[in-house]
Amino acid sequence: xxxIPFRAIAAALLVLGLGWGCSKPSGSASAPxxxxxxxxxxxxxxxxxxxxxxxxxxxxxxxxxxxxxxLVKIGATDGEKVLTAIDNLAAGGAQGFxxxxxxxxxxxxxxxxxxxxNLKLIAVDDQFLGADGKPMTDVHYLGISxxxxxxxxxxTLAGEMKQRGWSAADTAVCAVTFEELAxxxxxxxxxxxxxxxxxxxxxxxxKAPQRTSDIPGAFAAVDVLLTQKPGIKHWLVCGMNDSAVxxxxxxxxxxxxxxxxxxxxxxxxxxxxxxxxxDKPTSFFGSMLLSAKQHGHDTAAMMFHWIKDGTEPPLxxxxxxxxxxxxxxxxxxxxxxxxx
Ligand code: GLA
Numbered sequence: 360x361x362x363i364p365f366r367a368i369a370a371a372l373l374v375l376g377l378g379w380g381c382s383k384p385s386g387s388a389s390a391p392x393x394x395x396x397x398x399x400x401x402x403x404x405x406x407x408x409x410x411x412x413x414x415x416x417x418x419x420x421x422x423x424x425x426x427x428x429x430l431v432k433i434g435a436t437d438g439e440k441v442l443t444a445i446d447n448l449a450a451g452g453a454q455g456f457x458x459x460x461x462x463x464x465x466x467x468x469x470x471x472x473x474x475x476x477n478l479k480l481i482a483v484d485d486q487f488l489g490a491d492g493k494p495m496t497d498v499h500y501l502g503i504s505x506x507x508x509x510x511x512x513x514x515t516l517a518g519e520m521k522q523r524g525w526s527a528a529d530t531a532v533c534a535v536t537f538e539e540l541a542x543x544x545x546x547x548x549x550x551x552x553x554x555x556x557x558x559x560x561x562x563x564x565x566k567a568p569q570r571t572s573d574i575p576g577a578f579a580a581v582d583v584l585l586t587q588k589p590g591i592k593h594w595l596v597c598g599m600n601d602s603a604v605x606x607x608x609x610x611x612x613x614x615x616x617x618x619x620x621x622x623x624x625x626x627x628x629x630x631x632x633x634x635x636x637x638d639k640p641t642s643f644f645g646s647m648l649l650s651a652k653q654h655g656h657d658t659a660a661m662m663f664h665w666i667k668d669g670t671e672p673p674l675x676x677x678x679x680x681x682x683x684x685x686x687x688x689x690x691x692x693x694x695x696x697x698x699x
Contacts, residue, residue: 392667393454398428400662401448401456401478402655403441405485406573407434409602410630411651412459414697415483418655419457426663438465445472454666455479457658463488463540466495479665481672483658485542494541501658501676503626505542508647508680509549509597512624515645515682516550516595517557519622523593531591532564533584535598535607537572543599546626550597569603577606585614594642596623601630601646608634608642618642628683629697635688647680648691654678 402419404412416432423430431448435441441460448456455478460469466487473480486502487495520530534551537543547566555561565588567580577598594616596607604625611621621642625631628648634641653676661672683691692698 392669395427395663395667396429398426398663398666399431399448399451399453400428400659400666401431401433401444401453401458402659403433403435403444403456403458403460405434405436405459405461407436409573410632411600411627411649414629414651415459415655418652419659422656422659422663426660428663428667430659436461438462438468441465441469442472445469445476445478449476449478453478455481455662457481457483457662459484460487466498470495470498479662481658481662483654485540488541496675499661499672499674501654501661501672501678502542503649504677504679505545506549508626508649509546509551510553511549511647511680511682512546512597512626513550513553514557515624516597516622517554517559519624519644520559520593520595523619523622525593527558527560527563529592530559530563530595531588531593532559532595532597533581533607534564534566535569535577535580535596535603536566537569537576537599537603540572540599543572546599547597550624554595567607569598569606572599572602574602574606574609577603578610579606581607581610582613585610592620594621596621596642598623598625601625601627601634604643604646605631605634611642616642624682626680628680628688628692632688632692632698635683635685640685645682645684648683648688648695649680650678650695652696 406412419430433444435444463485467490481499483501486500487498489495534547536547567584569576569580596604598604604623608623618641622644623642625646628646631646634643664670
């Protein structure tokens with residue numbers, strides 16, 4: 360032991376994340392506040408190909424322009440990529456990052472890495488889970504009011520069923536589920552509770568569990584369900600987001616269901632624009648439009664003020680959704696700055 364130079368021990372401690380700087384709680388930096396132009400913030404997302412995340416980035420860029428900080432956008436689809444991205448951000452001089460993690464169980468590892476690299480951290484969209492499987496409520500988080508928004512999906516579907524005069528005997532619900540993700544489970548649980556609350560029979564509600572939370576994952580899951588439940592005249596569809604419902608709508612079309620025999624309502628409102636712009640309506644009836652601006656712009660701005668002025672963001676913020684359909688989407692998207 361006596362032959363090991365002090366510098367080597369210090370370096371090893373740093374690698375292990377035990378260096379002096381690392382024991383400082385993030386937020387209590389004693390260094391003078393950086394100038395706006397010296398602030399660098401990372402924005403890491405789990406599914407960069409999904410329009411929702413592209414919009415978060417677009418709005419985060421807007422915040423960077425307004426406030427004069429540098430933004431580094433990173434797509435990280437698995438845990439290894441996330442941890443490398445965090446190290447690269449630190450090496451590149453960033454002081455903090457916003458992240459939608461590809462796996463919420465990475466929470467403790469991400470927190471440890473951020474601490475070791477002395478980076479501030481805000482989780483967006485998907486809340487971290489601790490080793491005990493419970494939400495890490497001590498990590499700053501901005502997400503949606505998932506259960507409530509899910510309930511609005513269910514209420515909309517029940518209303519459409521009534522409006523179209525479909526009987527319960529002829530109708531079934533397909534809930535495209537992704538229950539390993541808490542915000543996704545809350546959404547579909549909310550939709551199901553609103554449907555049963557409106558009198559829809561619970562024994563005609565069927566779950567189609569997605570293996571992956573994208574359109575192909577939903578398509579495959581619903582295809583299996585449709586094989587198991589032939590002969591149903593009308594399907595009402597809910598899911599964690601637009602991709603889930605789009606996958607279901609494509610699976611229904613493939614089975615020969617005409618657009619006006621089924622109705623699906625998604626969540627995000629950002630990944631269904633092409634669908635609404637189609638000449639002819641499909642079974643994708645509507646979507647709960649979320650605020651990509653709050654999720655992208657506001658989280659990045661919160662991080663900026665935290666780094667620059669020491670203003671700590673709220674620990675838990677929840678955003679709402681509004682229903683868009685083919686009838687009003689152009690107007691609403693324009694109001695929200697998503698479309699010109
Ligand atoms: C999750 C979903 C996204 C989007 C966000 C909204 O991350 O995967 O599609 O719905 O939540 O917070």
